[in-house]
Amino acid sequence: MTVEADRGIPFAVAFDDVVANVERVIRGKRTAVELAVICLFAEGHLLVEDVPGLGKTTLARSLAASVNAGCHRxxxxxxxLPADITGTNVFNQRAAEFAFRPGPVFANLVIADEINRASPKTxxxxxxxxxEQRVTVDGTRYPVPLPFxxxxxxxxxxxxxxxxxxxxQLDRFLMRLRIGYPTLDAExxxxxxxxxxxxxxxxxPVMRAEDVVAHAERTxxxxxxxxxxxxxxxxxAATRTRHDVLRLGASPRGSVALLRAVQVRAASAGRAFATPDDVKxxxxxxxxxxxxxxxxxxxRRVTAEDVVAEVLDAVPSPRRLVGA
Structure with missing residues (x-):
C-alpha cells in the first residue's frame, strides 16, 4: 500500500521530487533536507539553528522555492516591532475608517531569518x-492562508x-535541525x-500549495x-522523569508532533504503516x-540530544506491531 494524492502521484514520489529540487542547491546534507521536507508535509514549523555561513537561510529559501505558493521573508x-510582522490597522482618509493592512506573516511560507536577533516582545x-493559524489585531481575528x-x-x-x-516559542516548532559543516567534496x-x-x-517549483495540503491530508x-x-x-514521558539533567521535559504537544512526523516519514518511504524505527x-x-x-x-556539557539518545536506549522498543 502507498499513500497517494488527489492527482494520483504517490506521496513517496512527490516527496523525493521536493527533496531532489532542494538538493540542487543544498549539497551533501540529505538528512537535513529530508527532515525539512518531512516538516513541510507534517504541517509543522521548522527551526534551523547553526553558526553563520552554513546555509540555514539557503535551505529555507530552497524549500520555499520548491513550492509554488506565497512566500515572505x-x-x-x-x-x-510586532506590528511589522502581523500587520496593523491604518486609517483610510477617503473612507474615513480604519482598514487592516496585513503584515508579511500572511503567506503560505514565512521565512523568519535570524529570529533570535529580535526582542522577546517581537x-x-x-x-x-x-x-492557531490566525492573527488577532484590535480584537479582530484574521486567518492566514493554508498551507502555513x-x-x-x-x-x-x-x-x-x-x-x-x-x-x-520553541515548543511551537515541530522540529529543530542543524546543518553542520559540509564535507570537502560537498563544499x-x-x-x-x-x-x-x-x-x-x-x-x-515542483509542487503547488494545494498539492502540499492534499499530500499532507493523505499522510x-x-x-x-x-x-x-x-x-x-x-x-x-521518559523525558519528564530525567530530573538529574532536565528542568523541563517534553509536553504532550511533543507527542503529537512526533506522531505526526512519524506518519510522514513512513509515507515518504512508500509505507502505509509506521514503525518504531521511524520514532527513533x-x-x-x-x-x-x-x-x-x-x-x-x-x-557537564550534556546536550538535549544526548538525553533523547539515552531515553531511546532506556525505553524498550515494541517487537511486534499489531496491524502493521
Whole structure:
C-alpha cells in the first residue's frame, strides 16, 4: 500500500521530487533536507539553528522555492516591532475608517531569518499564528492562508546580539535541525554549482500549495499501531522523569508532533504503516529543542540530544506491531 494524492502521484514520489529540487542547491546534507521536507508535509514549523555561513537561510529559501505558493521573508532585527510582522490597522482618509493592512506573516511560507536577533516582545508576535493559524489585531481575528509554515533560522544563543527563544516559542516548532559543516567534496560541489547556475534563484517549483495540503491530508491515513503510539508516549514521558539533567521535559504537544512526523516519514518511504524505527529516527529533531537542561547538565556539557539518545536506549522498543 502507498499513500497517494488527489492527482494520483504517490506521496513517496512527490516527496523525493521536493527533496531532489532542494538538493540542487543544498549539497551533501540529505538528512537535513529530508527532515525539512518531512516538516513541510507534517504541517509543522521548522527551526534551523547553526553558526553563520552554513546555509540555514539557503535551505529555507530552497524549500520555499520548491513550492509554488506565497512566500515572505522577514529579517529579524532588534528594532523590529510586532506590528511589522502581523500587520496593523491604518486609517483610510477617503473612507474615513480604519482598514487592516496585513503584515508579511500572511503567506503560505514565512521565512523568519535570524529570529533570535529580535526582542522577546517581537518574537511573541508569532506565538498565536504558529499555533492557531490566525492573527488577532484590535480584537479582530484574521486567518492566514493554508498551507502555513514558519521556517525560522537562528544563530547559537551564545553568539553576540541574540536573545534566547522562550520555551513556549520553541515548543511551537515541530522540529529543530542543524546543518553542520559540509564535507570537502560537498563544499567543492557548492562552488561548482554556483558557477553552473545551481542557485536558489534558479530553482523552479515542483509542487503547488494545494498539492502540499492534499499530500499532507493523505499522510494522516498512515496506520500507527497501538504499540507504536504507546512507544511514542513512553519516549516523551521518559523525558519528564530525567530530573538529574532536565528542568523541563517534553509536553504532550511533543507527542503529537512526533506522531505526526512519524506518519510522514513512513509515507515518504512508500509505507502505509509506521514503525518504531521511524520514532527513533525523528525523536531527536522533534523532542530535543523542547527540553530544558538543568544547570548541572550544562556544566557537564550534556546536550538535549544526548538525553533523547539515552531515553531511546532506556525505553524498550515494541517487537511486534499489531496491524502493521
Amino acid at each position: 522577514i529579517q529579524f532585527t532588534p528594532d523590529l 518574537q511573541s508576535a508569532l506565538l498565536e499564528v504558529m499555533e 509554515m514558519v521556517i525560522a533560522t537562528q544563530n547559537p544563543v551564545d553568539m553576540d546580539g541574540t536573545y534566547a527563544l522562550p520555551e513556549a 567543492l560541489e557548492i562552488l561548482e554549482g554556483r558557477q553552473v547556475g545551481r542557485r536558489v534563484e534558479d530553482l523552479r 494522516l491515513a498512515v496506520h500507527v499501531a497501538p504499540a507504536v503510539r504507546r512507544y511514542v508516549v513512553q519516549v516523551v 529516527a525523528l525523536a531527536g529533531p522533534v523532542l530535543a529543542h523542547r527540553l530544558v537542561l538543568s544547570p548541572e547538565a550544562e556544566l
